[in-house]
Amino acid sequence: MSLSKIKHIVLVLSGKGGVGKSSVTTQLALSLSLAGHSVGVLDVDLTGPSIPRMFAIEDAKVTQAPGGWLPITVHEADPSDGIGSLRVMSLGFLLPRRGDAVVWRGPKKTAMVRQFLSDVFWDELDYLLIDTPPGTSDEHISLAETLLQRARPEQFAGAVVVTTPQAVATADVRKELNFCSKTGIQVLGVVENMSGFVCPNCSECTNIFMNGGGEVMANDFGVPFLGRVPIDPQFLVLIEAGTRPTYPVGTEVNGRDISTPIATVKSQDDTPDTAPLVQKYRDCSLAPIFHTITADVIIAADIANQK
Amino acid sequence: MAPSLEAPETVEDVLANPLKQKPQLVAPEPEHCPGPDSEQAGVADSCAGCPNQKICASAPKGPDPDVPLITARLASVKHKILVLSGKGGVGKSTVTCQLARAFATNPDITVGVMDTDICGPSIPKMLGVESETIHISSAGWSPAWAMDNLAVMSIQFMLPNRDDAIIWRGPKKNGLIKQFLKDVEWGDLDFLLVDTPPGTSDEHLSVNTFLKESGIEGAVIVTTPQEVSLLDVRKEIDFCRKADIRVLGLIENMSLFVCPKCTHASEIFRATTGGGRALAQEMGIPFLGSVPLDPRIGMSCDYGESFFDSFPDSPACKALKSVVRTLADQIGLDPNEIMPADES
Numbered sequence: 001m002s003l004s005k006i007k008h009i010v011l012v013l014s015g016k017g018g019v020g021k022s023s024v025t026t027q028l029a030l031s032l033s034l035a036g037h038s039v040g041v042l043d044v045d046l047t048g049p050s051i052p053r054m055f056a057i058e059d060a061k062v063t064q065a066p067g068g069w070l071p072i073t074v075h076e077a078d079p080s081d082g083i084g085s086l087r088v089m090s091l092g093f094l095l096p097r098r099g100d101a102v103v104w105r106g107p108k109k110t111a112m113v114r115q116f117l118s119d120v121f122w123d124e125l126d127y128l129l130i131d132t133p134p135g136t137s138d139e140h141i142s143l144a145e146t147l148l149q150r151a152r153p154e155q156f157a158g159a160v161v162v163t164t165p166q167a168v169a170t171a172d173v174r175k176e177l178n179f180c181s182k183t184g185i186q187v188l189g190v191v192e193n194m195s196g197f198v199c200p201n202c203s204e205c206t207n208i209f210m211n212g213g214g215e216v217m218a219n220d221f222g223v224p225f226l227g228r229v230p231i232d233p234q235f236l237v238l239i240e241a242g243t244r245p246t247y248p249v250g251t252e253v254n255g256r257d258i259s260t261p262i263a264t265v266k267s268q269d270d271t272p273d274t275a276p277l278v279q280k281y282r283d284c285s286l287a288p289i290f291h292t293i294t295a296d297v298i299i300a301a302d303i304a305n306q307k
Numbered sequence: 308m309a310p311s312l313e314a315p316e317t318v319e320d321v322l323a324n325p326l327k328q329k330p331q332l333v334a335p336e337p338e339h340c341p342g343p344d345s346e347q348a349g350v351a352d353s354c355a356g357c358p359n360q361k362i363c364a365s366a367p368k369g370p371d372p373d374v375p376l377i378t379a380r381l382a383s384v385k386h387k388i389l390v391l392s393g394k395g396g397v398g399k400s401t402v403t404c405q406l407a408r409a410f411a412t413n414p415d416i417t418v419g420v421m422d423t424d425i426c427g428p429s430i431p432k433m434l435g436v437e438s439e440t441i442h443i444s445s446a447g448w449s450p451a452w453a454m455d456n457l458a459v460m461s462i463q464f465m466l467p468n469r470d471d472a473i474i475w476r477g478p479k480k481n482g483l484i485k486q487f488l489k490d491v492e493w494g495d496l497d498f499l500l501v502d503t504p505p506g507t508s509d510e511h512l513s514v515n516t517f518l519k520e521s522g523i524e525g526a527v528i529v530t531t532p533q534e535v536s537l538l539d540v541r542k543e544i545d546f547c548r549k550a551d552i553r554v555l556g557l558i559e560n561m562s563l564f565v566c567p568k569c570t571h572a573s574e575i576f577r578a579t580t581g582g583g584r585a586l587a588q589e590m591g592i593p594f595l596g597s598v599p600l601d602p603r604i605g606m607s608c609d610y611g612e613s614f615f616d617s618f619p620d621s622p623a624c625k626a627l628k629s630v631v632r633t634l635a636d637q638i639g640l641d642p643n644e645i646m647p648a649d650e651s
Contacts, residue, residue, distance in 0.1 A: 015427050015472075017395010017505040022535070047506035048393050048539035098538065101393075101507045101546035106477025109508070111338040134395040134505055135426035136472050137480065167609040168400070171469070172427035179472040197564065201571035208564065208575075208602045210609065233575050240534055240579040 002068050003117065003151055005124045006040070008301045010188065011143065011159040015176035016169045017134035020193040022050040023235070024162045025131040030281045031294035033075075033084045037126035040071060043090035044116060044143065045133040046109050047102050052092040054239055055277065062093045068121035075276045083278060089120050106138040113142040117150070127301075134172075136179040144183040157301035158186030160226070164194045165213035173214075177221045188300040189226035190218040191293060197231040200248065205230070224300065226293045232285050244273050245284045334358040371516075377488045378521040380447075384419070384496040386638060387518060388555065389526040391547070393539030395505035397531045398560035400429040401608055402598075403502040406527070407434070408613050409631040409646055410498050411457040416645070419450065419496045421487055422461035423514055424504040425473050425480045431463040435611025439464050447492035460491050477509035484513045505539075507546040515550050524638055525553035527595070530586065531561045532578035537586050544590050555637045556595035558630055559583030564600040565622070575600060593637055596630040599623050 003009070012025045025041060032039045043051035052058045060072040071087040091112070095102065104112070122128065133139055147156050159180055163173040173190075180187050192214025196205045208231070218225035234245035273280060281287055337357055341347035348354070349364025357363075381387070390403045403420060410418045422430035431437045431451070439451035441464045450458040462473065462483065475483075493499065501518075504510055515523070526547055530540040540557075547554050559582055563572045578585075587594035601623035607614040618624055632642035642648075 017397075017427070018531075018536075019396055047508055048395075048542065050535050050538070053535050053538055099541040099545055101542040101549065103507045103512065103546055103549075105342070105509050105512065107336050107340060107342065110476075114338065136474050137426050138476050138509075141474060141476060164396075166605050168429050168432055168605070169396075171432055172429065174470040175427065175472040178470055179474055182472060182474065197573075197575060199566040199569060199571055200573055202566060202569040204566055204568040206564075206567060206602065208600060209605055210602075231575055233573060233577055236533060236575075236577050237579070240577065 002120050002122055003128070003155065006122055006128045006155060007126050008157045008305060009128045009130065009147065009151055009155050010157050010297065010301060011130045011132060011147075011185065012162060013132055013140070013159045013176050013180070014134060014162040015136060015172035015174070015179075016163065019162050019164045019169055019173075020229075021134070021162050022054055022131055023239075024160070024191055024193060024229070025051065025129050026054040026239070027235075027281075027286060027290045028160070028294055028297065029086055029127075029129055030278050031287070031290040032127050032129075032298075033086045033278055034082070034282065034287075034291075035294060035298075036082045036084050038077060038084040038124065039086050040122050040125045040128045041086070041088045041090075042116060042120065042128060042130045043088070043092065044113050044130060044139050046091050046104060046112055046139065048133065049090045049092035051088060051090045051131055055086075055088055056239070056242060057088065058092065058098060060093055062089070065121055067123075068119045070121055075278055084126065086278065087122070087125075089116065091116075109138045110142040113139055114146055117143075117146050136176060140179065141183075144185060148184065153307070154305045157304045158188045160188050160297060161190045161223075162193055163190060163214045163217065164209045165192055165207070165211050166209040167213060169209070170213045170217045174217060174221070177217070177223065186304050187221070187223040188297055188304065189224040189293075190214050191226045192228045194231050195228035200233065203248075224296070226296050227289060229286060229289055229293075235284050235286050238277075238280055238284060242273065242277070242280070244275070244280045247285060373485060373489055374517060374520050377485070377517050380489060380491075381493070381499070381518070381521045384493060384499045384521075386497065386524045387499045387501065387522065388524050388638075389501045389503060389514065389552065390529065391503050391511070391526045391543050392505060392529045393507065393541070393543035393546075394530065394536040397529050397536055397540075398598075399505070399529050400424070400433055400502050401604060402527070402529050402558055402560060403500050404430065404433040404608065405604075405614060405627050406631060406634070407457055407498075407500055408454075408615055409627065411454050412615060413645060414456060416497045417456045417458070417495060419458040419493050419499040420453075420460070421491075421499060421501045422459070422463070423484050423487070423501060423510045425462050425475060425483060425510070426504065428461045428463040430459060430502055431461045432611060433608040434459055437463065437469065437611070441465060444492070447490045448486075449492055458493060458496070460487055480509050481513040484510060485517055488514075488517050507543060511546065512550075515552060523552055525555035527555050527634065528557045528592075529560055530557060530583050531576045532559055532574065532582035533576040534578075534580045536576070537580060537583070540586065541590070544592065554590075554592045555634060556593040557583050557587045558595045559597040561600040562597040593633070595633045595637075596626055598626045598630065
């Protein structure tokens with residue numbers, strides 16, 4: 001069983017699409033890696049895999065080895081810098097062309113999810129993050145079934161649930177929380193994503209998708225609230241173009257000044273920055289927020305796995 | 308052997324395989340099952356030794372007997388339009404509601420909205436009919452009416468508790484969608500808008516199979532400008548091509564955000580690869596327009612109010628109106644009849 005050497009398994013769930021499950025998974029993975037843990041990311045969104053794009057490894061191809069499929073390495077561990085290794089597996093790697101539609105009905109998706117859980121050769125990992133498609137259907141039922149059956153209880157920590165603040169989104173995510181309680185998946189916490197947008201011109205924070213809905217929902221269901229994550233266009237640019245994030249003077253996120261020193265801005269010019277994603281992510285305004293969220297997830301996962 | 312990835316089931320095969328009454332299986336489908344409804348059922352190599360083999364082999368393999376019933380039921384609906392997107396949260400439901408409301412501003416037009424997103428139905432909330440329930444009469448199920456000329460059908464109306472999770476696998480979802488098409492008494496409709504969940508899976512295949520005979524006008528595809536979203540939307544357009552669904556056009560949602568304080572326009576979801584317009588050009592489909600990100604759209608959706616009524620002068624409203632006019636033009640209707648141009 002390929003999961004046997006993994007210490008903690010964490011699902012990233014949301015009933016609603018486009019709330020940032022993949023972004024949150026990516027950032028959790030980067031933060032865990034920055035904290036020195038070895039991390040694996042498994043993308044089971046079969047009809048819309050976004051994880052390969054997030055890590056800019058769309059062209060990678062998966063290879064077979066005697067132990068199973070080998071995941072793609074985003075970066076190796078760097079003990080001198082305190083960075084853990086990061087590996088990724090996604091259906092996206094198995095598609096011949098990236099624009100191709102994967103039109104699969106339920107039973108086929110179920111089989112694929114099972115295979116992803118059993119046939120990927122992860123080797124030793126501290127954390128395996130599983131990014132899921134929206135909803136509470138085939139993929140989720142199969143994941144829950146397979147993990148509850150095959151993973152040891154001290155391995156399968158639970159789920160991080162992602163939402164955006166507006167009522168239309170939380171209405172769907174409430175269903176996901178009910179799904180977790182029905183299937184016996186422990187909720188490690190709720191992340192409220194896209195909570196406010198700081199104008200890059202005047203630093204005014206606008207709550208595009210309202211504010212606070214995630215926290216209210218977490219309280220209603222008696223699950224931990226992990227934090228609010230604002231929209232940062234610089235993070236998107238980092239993902240899409242690989243540009244190191246820079247911020248104008250006076251930018252504050254959650255009361256913390258994160259503006260880039262002018263000297264650094266000037267020295268960057270247009271030369272493409274070849275540093276690994278994880279290094280550039282350190283400069284992103286969201287990194288400190290995810291540092292806190294990740295610390296909470298680590299504690300919650302430890303407690304859950306000790307039970 | 309596990310399902311091979313190198314040679315995935317071709318989309319054409321999946322599409323050509325109509326949905327039928329599922330045979331009563333005596334054991335769960337094995338992993339390599341060709342599908343109890345497929346032509347191969349009971350005779351494929353992997354069927355040897357399966358306890359279901361006989362049942363599958365003898366199951367009827369003709370066209371679905373319910374399809375003519377659906378065709379008869381929907382004969383009084385003039386235009387059936389799907390709203391699709393490969394990506395979640397790009398605003399399919401928002402666009403569906405705004406289109407429905409826009410069509411419904413003309414009192415002579417009757418609009419129906421069918422929500423096929425079973426696991427995350429948003430339409431009832433956005434149209435302000437969340438607390439409605441379904442009435443069943445001899446003629447069929449009556450939809451809920453959000454306005455005098457705007458009918459809505461969603462699974463949300465059937466839930467005893469609004470937060471209940473629907474934990475259903477594919478076949479059960481297909482059954483409900485069929486029922487929505489077969490048993491709902493829509494009456495005479497000018498437009499039936501079908502809102503779908505993200506992806507290209509059971510719901511999309513079912514809607515397409517069931518509606519094929521009664522004729523789908525086409526699909527409106529929604530995207531946001533960033534490449535992560537375009538990537539999934541490309542797959543959806545590929546699906547439409549293969550399934551023979553006409554693409555009426557692409558709408559780019561959440562394109563620009565104008566700061567309410569300094570009116571600085573930011574590209575929150577930065578279009579590093581040209582956004583929706585470039586994708587439409589690349590794929591050779593019409594581009595219906597960009598709708599800016601306006602927090603008030605989200606707010607009116609949360610409260611189930613009409614954005615058109617509440618903020619008629621906002622740029623987002625004007626953009627939506629122009630999208631509706633272009634769409635009407637694509638369907639071959641007179642834009643002025645659907646959405647009169649602003650007098651200005």
